[in-house]
Amino acid sequence: MQRCVAIVSLADALGQWFDIDVFRDMDEAERRFVNLVMHRRHIVTHNAGRVDEDYLARSGDTSCRLNERIRIRSAEVKRLLPLVRKMCDNLLSGFEAIT
Numbered sequence: 488m489q490r491c492v493a494i495v496s497l498a499d500a501l502g503q504w505f506d507i508d509v510f511r512d513m514d515e516a517e518r519r520f521v522n523l524v525m526h527r528r529h530i531v532t533h534n535a536g537r538v539d540e541d542y543l544a545r546s547g548d549t550s551c552r553l554n555e556r557i558r559i560r561s562a563e564v565k566r567l568l569p570l571v572r573k574m575c576d577n578l579l580s581g582f583e584a585i586t
Contacts, residue, residue: 521574
């Protein structure tokens with residue numbers, strides 16, 4: 488199975504390389520939530536929703552166990568969408584500021 492690269496690691500790289508903060512104006516709880524849902528998406532997509540050791544180690548999710556099947560609920564998607572929008576806006580404004 489592919490290893491999931493945490494969204495936080497990618498955001499850190501953008502910050503180091505381009506001085507772009509995709510998490511600007513987002514609190515720690517929002518950052519953790521985005522990270523968690525991205526890890527869940529990876530498990531749902533690449534592991535038929537079955538929790539593996541990598542997910543447990545990287546996601547910080549303590550609500551499930553190894554080999555348990557997880558889903559992404561509609562309430563999580565509704566919470567995630569405005570956060571992703573904010574991240575995209577931050578990314579775009581960061582790239583526009585480079586030129």
